[in-house]
Amino acid sequence: MEAIETRYRTQTCGQLRLSDVGKTVKLAGWVHSYRDHGGLVFVDLRDRDGITQLVFDPDTCGQQAHEESRRLRSEFVISITGKVTARSAEALNKKLPTGEIEVHVQSLELLSGAATPPFTPDQHESVNEERRLEYRYIDLRRPDMSQTLRTRYRVSKIMRDYLGERGFWEIETPFLTKSTPEGSRDFIVPSRLVPGSFYALPQSPQLFKQILMVGGVDKYMQIVRCFRDEDPRADRQAEFTQLDVEMSFIDMENIISIIEGLLRTIWKQILGVEIPDPIPHMDYDVAVNRYGTDRPDLRFGMELKDVTDLGHATDFGVFKSAPMVKCIRVPGGAKLTRKETDALADWSKGFGAKGLAVTKVTAGSLDTGIAKFLASIAPKLIERMEAHEGDLLCFAADQPAVVHKVLGELRLKMARDLKLEPSTPWAWVWVVNFPLLDWDGEEKKWNAVHHPFTSPRDEDMANLSSRDQAVLSAMKSKAYDIVLNGYELGGGSIRIHRMDVQQEIFSILGISSEQQKLRFGFLLDALKFGAPPHGGLALGLDRIIMLLRGTSNIRDVIAFPKTQSGADLMCGSPSELDDKQLRETHIRLSMPAKPAAT
RNA sequence: GGGCGCGUAGCUCAAUUGGUUAGAGUACCGGACUGUCGAUCCGGUGGUUGCGGGUUCGAGUCCCGUCGCGCUCGCCA
Numbered sequence: 001m002e003a004i005e006t007r008y009r010t011q012t013c014g015q016l017r018l019s020d021v022g023k024t025v026k027l028a029g030w031v032h033s034y035r036d037h038g039g040l041v042f043v044d045l046r047d048r049d050g051i052t053q054l055v056f057d058p059d060t061c062g063q064q065a066h067e068e069s070r071r072l073r074s075e076f077v078i079s080i081t082g083k084v085t086a087r088s089a090e091a092l093n094k095k096l097p098t099g100e101i102e103v104h105v106q107s108l109e110l111l112s113g114a115a116t117p118p119f120t121p122d123q124h125e126s127v128n129e130e131r132r133l134e135y136r137y138i139d140l141r142r143p144d145m146s147q148t149l150r151t152r153y154r155v156s157k158i159m160r161d162y163l164g165e166r167g168f169w170e171i172e173t174p175f176l177t178k179s180t181p182e183g184s185r186d187f188i189v190p191s192r193l194v195p196g197s198f199y200a201l202p203q204s205p206q207l208f209k210q211i212l213m214v215g216g217v218d219k220y221m222q223i224v225r226c227f228r229d230e231d232p233r234a235d236r237q238a239e240f241t242q243l244d245v246e247m248s249f250i251d252m253e254n255i256i257s258i259i260e261g262l263l264r265t266i267w268k269q270i271l272g273v274e275i276p277d278p279i280p281h282m283d284y285d286v287a288v289n290r291y292g293t294d295r296p297d298l299r300f301g302m303e304l305k306d307v308t309d310l311g312h313a314t315d316f317g318v319f320k321s322a323p324m325v326k327c328i329r330v331p332g333g334a335k336l337t338r339k340e341t342d343a344l345a346d347w348s349k350g351f352g353a354k355g356l357a358v359t360k361v362t363a364g365s366l367d368t369g370i371a372k373f374l375a376s377i378a379p380k381l382i383e384r385m386e387a388h389e390g391d392l393l394c395f396a397a398d399q400p401a402v403v404h405k406v407l408g409e410l411r412l413k414m415a416r417d418l419k420l421e422p423s424t425p426w427a428w429v430w431v432v433n434f435p436l437l438d439w440d441g442e443e444k445k446w447n448a449v450h451h452p453f454t455s456p457r458d459e460d461m462a463n464l465s466s467r468d469q470a471v472l473s474a475m476k477s478k479a480y481d482i483v484l485n486g487y488e489l490g491g492g493s494i495r496i497h498r499m500d501v502q503q504e505i506f507s508i509l510g511i512s513s514e515q516q517k518l519r520f521g522f523l524l525d526a527l528k529f530g531a532p533p534h535g536g537l538a539l540g541l542d543r544i545i546m547l548l549r550g551t552s553n554i555r556d557v558i559a560f561p562k563t564q565s566g567a568d569l570m571c572g573s574p575s576e577l578d579d580k581q582l583r584e585t586h587i588r589l590s591m592p593a594k595p596a597a598t
Numbered sequence: 599g600g601g602c603g604c605g606u607a608g609c610u611c612a613a614u615u616g617g618u619u620a621g622a623g624u625a626c627c628g629g630a631c632u633g634u635c636g637a638u639c640c641g642g643u644g645g646u647u648g649c650g651g652g653u654u655c656g657a658g659u660c661c662c663g664u665c666g667c668g669c670u671c672g673c674c675a
Contacts, residue, residue, distance in 0.1 A: 183675035
């Protein structure tokens, strides 16, 4: 960082080198640490650019400044004038980029004192995240956090530059918008001017960007906040940021190639890493069947293999009666103890499984666990699983959804627990050919797998009038997800641009024509007045930064994140409103009465 | 809403598994020190063991409740 010269500084704390020796400079920043030797005081001065050692020597700074320097404490904010001096050979600090020089202070100005901080930004020991969130302004001074903010800025700049050069316009869409009960729960905002009415914060700008296409914008992008009122996870926050993209007169491969180019540029510029060209595609069905999920982590093998036929041939009741039996081979898993494999079975119940059967592979045979039930099929099983001595075979037998969930999660757990070596640091894949629709057996209705505006494949268009469960289940959409190391970085689709098709989809989803008009009338109207074929995608900016920075905690890549209960521990949100605000927005609370304070 | 884990000095952790006055490092305060760089040396302050209740002769430790934080299932078109 080049400093902009001000009354407080001429350079930054990360800038000075041997070539600057002899210059008189001004530096400003925080007291990172101080070492008081009585007659001589050293201060490490820090700004976001680095750390520079200051020397307070009464001979150069005078008695008064020297006395003042002895009263400096952690995180005081100061500005100094001084002379850049080469350090002697014994005094070099190889840990600092500025370690070949130091600044001999001539004058000191205290800009702000600081109370004793609850923790310091020195990163010597990890601090409770609750404290970090409460005192975020101190946490953000840590070089790690500073570096993350910088990476985040650089990535968003690359996104704007890359897409801007290709004719995309960044256009803002409303935050105060209309609630649509589909999808995730909305955050709602009361209207003061229209009593009893509410806005919703956008789950994504989906409909606005489609309408921009109808509006002839042709190429749109926006780095935009989205809001979903659902419980957070390690990689999920109620409020998050997307790179939202939409283009007209395209098909799937056009948007895929644009986004690949963007990701390639980001990984190259931020990490110096090359991304495969092209990124391989995988059918949704293949992903689910082989990896148990639509966002497979391809850094590890342990593919799910169907052994339903072998399972049915055993005398093992659980296997004989199960609709599906699948197996994964965990290399080296035989070293797990009985206690550990029992724990796996318990763990699997968290995903709806009744249990998890395991057996260890010995030289040409099976031992322990359910080995005795498998004796008759052992050779075929070992052959199909390509199993070797020392492997662990893990079986799930249940409905397909449960089998896939359990074994899909087990793969990842085994990779973590056994610290398996990834086959590549970055495993990219486009997941394509998603089903269009998903039958909800509980509610007896169809749901859109991606969203209701996703176009069916051309070859499925003819079947839209069908209401046959098998026909509708078999329909595929023009949706695509980009997956990296098991994280869904983003997804999108080619949209429906014909009103009749959109109405047909709504009808399959069980939305009456009255409801269609009420909730999506503006979209149907827009499609009526000449909509170009269009499609796009949204990338999760937070997750991209997580992967670039090597963290699995989304809060680490957001300047002011929220806790799992949706609280901002620094500013204290959410908070109650006073009566006046409630009256103005026509809101009466119906909270259960609080127990009287005693 | 459910499951699991955590909560002890400002911070990071300990406390022989229910037993004396809850310790250590660091930070902080005072003192010494002109080449340190996670400075060093000497001395000192600092605790409602998250909160409330219970069991017990005795609770940081066990039980119940509650609050907060984390991971997770459900949820996330």
